[in-house]
Amino acid sequence: MTDSTAQKPREAARRDPVTGTRFTRVLGVACLAGLVWLFVFAFFVTPADVNQGESVRIMYAHVPGAWLAYLAFVVTAFSSAMYLWRRTRSLTWDRLAGASAEVGVLFMAISLVTGSLWGRITWGTFWTWDARLTTTAFLFITYVGYLAVRGLGGSHHQRARRSAVLALLAVLEIPLVHFSVVLWNSLHQEASVAGNTDVTMDGLMLFTLFLGVVVFTLSYVWLVLHRQRALHLRDLVDETGLDRALEARRAEAASS
Amino acid sequence: MKDLGFILGSWIVTIGGMATFAVAMFRRARRDATVVPPEERPWL
Numbered sequence: 001m002t003d004s005t006a007q008k009p010r011e012a013a014r015r016d017p018v019t020g021t022r023f024t025r026v027l028g029v030a031c032l033a034g035l036v037w038l039f040v041f042a043f044f045v046t047p048a049d050v051n052q053g054e055s056v057r058i059m060y061a062h063v064p065g066a067w068l069a070y071l072a073f074v075v076t077a078f079s080s081a082m083y084l085w086r087r088t089r090s091l092t093w094d095r096l097a098g099a100s101a102e103v104g105v106l107f108m109a110i111s112l113v114t115g116s117l118w119g120r121i122t123w124g125t126f127w128t129w130d131a132r133l134t135t136t137a138f139l140f141i142t143y144v145g146y147l148a149v150r151g152l153g154g155s156h157h158q159r160a161r162r163s164a165v166l167a168l169l170a171v172l173e174i175p176l177v178h179f180s181v182v183l184w185n186s187l188h189q190e191a192s193v194a195g196n197t198d199v200t201m202d203g204l205m206l207f208t209l210f211l212g213v214v215v216f217t218l219s220y221v222w223l224v225l226h227r228q229r230a231l232h233l234r235d236l237v238d239e240t241g242l243d244r245a246l247e248a249r250r251a252e253a254a255s256s
Numbered sequence: 257m258k259d260l261g262f263i264l265g266s267w268i269v270t271i272g273g274m275a276t277f278a279v280a281m282f283r284r285a286r287r288d289a290t291v292v293p294p295e296e297r298p299w300l
Contacts, residue, residue, distance in 0.1 A: 113266070117262045230284060236292045236296055
């Protein structure tokens with residue numbers, strides 16, 4: 001027999017939406033459906049590539065992952081600029097910057113790992129100190145550092161200010177990563193779709209690549225929405241903890 | 257399919273990475289939400 005009084009708060013906690021809304025639930029379902037659709041197309045519908053063979057199936061995750069990491073870091077820089085600008089200064093911008101950077105680091109890690117597995121098949125090695133690979137790894141480490149800086153002590157506004165400055169500097173690395181294949185003699189191929197007016201890719205493969213970008217973008221929006229709300233909760237918990245500590249200190253001072 | 261292990265592995269890393277991130281995020285948020293009343297959550 002279960003204790004109904006103990007069961008009730010647990011039931012309520014399970015039903016508590018926490019960071020979810022109707023919009024995020026619909027978006028979450030769309031992301032899941034999109035990921036299944038992308039997986040089916042990547043594995044069972046698109047043909048093998050003439051040059052890359054079956055390894056092209058990795059590209060449908062690798063390329064959108066890299067693009068989404070760029071997008072996430074640009075959003076981080078934009079939100080940071082909005083925070084630093086006096087007229088729009090709000091911790092909401094700071095939390096958006098932090099959430100976007102976290103998701104960007106996730107996508108960058110996905111891009112690095114999938115790229116490494118693709119490299120093992122195509123180049124015969126997991127890693128080489130090529131210009132694109134090295135600058136990408138450097139970008140990844142920079143944003144891991146950015147997240148570490150966010151975790152340092154101080155008030156929420158101190159955290160926001162120092163990380164905003166860092167985000168505006170870190171975003172300057174993106175053009176360096178993107179154009180590294182043009183600036184240096186690189187093993188990595190140049191852009192085959194973006195900025196290319198003569199795309200020779202098979203229509204179905206091109207569609208799957210775009211599908212990947214759309215699905216990853218939806219997933220990015222879903223993750224960032226939830227994450228920035230989770231960061232809002234964290235900030236409130238920090239404030240509550242600080243208020244309690246101050247109250248305890250005042251009570252201690254009054255009693256002595 | 258040739259190199260199936262590497263190809264499947266890359267998709268496991270992709271979907272698994274996103275899923276792990278989401279689960280960890282929801283766990284932490286759920287824990288924090290126990291001290292924050294719903295009226296202090298502007299999105300609700």
